[in-house]
Amino acid sequence: MQMFYKYGTKDVSYKLATDPPEATIWSTHRLKKSEIKLVTKTDRSTAAYLKQEILDDIISREPNPSKKTK
Numbered sequence: 001m002q003m004f005y006k007y008g009t010k011d012v013s014y015k016l017a018t019d020p021p022e023a024t025i026w027s028t029h030r031l032k033k034s035e036i037k038l039v040t041k042t043d044r045s046t047a048a049y050l051k052q053e054i055l056d057d058i059i060s061r062e063p064n065p066s067k068k069t070k
Contacts, residue, residue: 002039005054012050013039031058 001024005012016024017037023029036051 005050005057007050007053010040012042012054014050014054015039031055 002013002015005014015037016031016035018024018029018035033051033055036054038047038050042050
């Protein structure tokens with residue numbers, strides 16, 4: 001499933017690649033930055049920044065984000 005993240009005036013396309021794939025719907029799975037795959041081509045430093053922003057955004061929208069904070 002392809003998703004989009006608004007970055008400034010651009011839409012960045014990404015997908016989640018969890019192992020196993022069903023983990024995307026599990027409430028107990030902790031998403032990692034390495035499981036976010038950018039479809040939109042960017043340079044390495046921008047990609048790292050975007051992955052962190054996307055991860056923070058997803059975690060902030062979880063039903064119980066307090067369990068997933070650092």
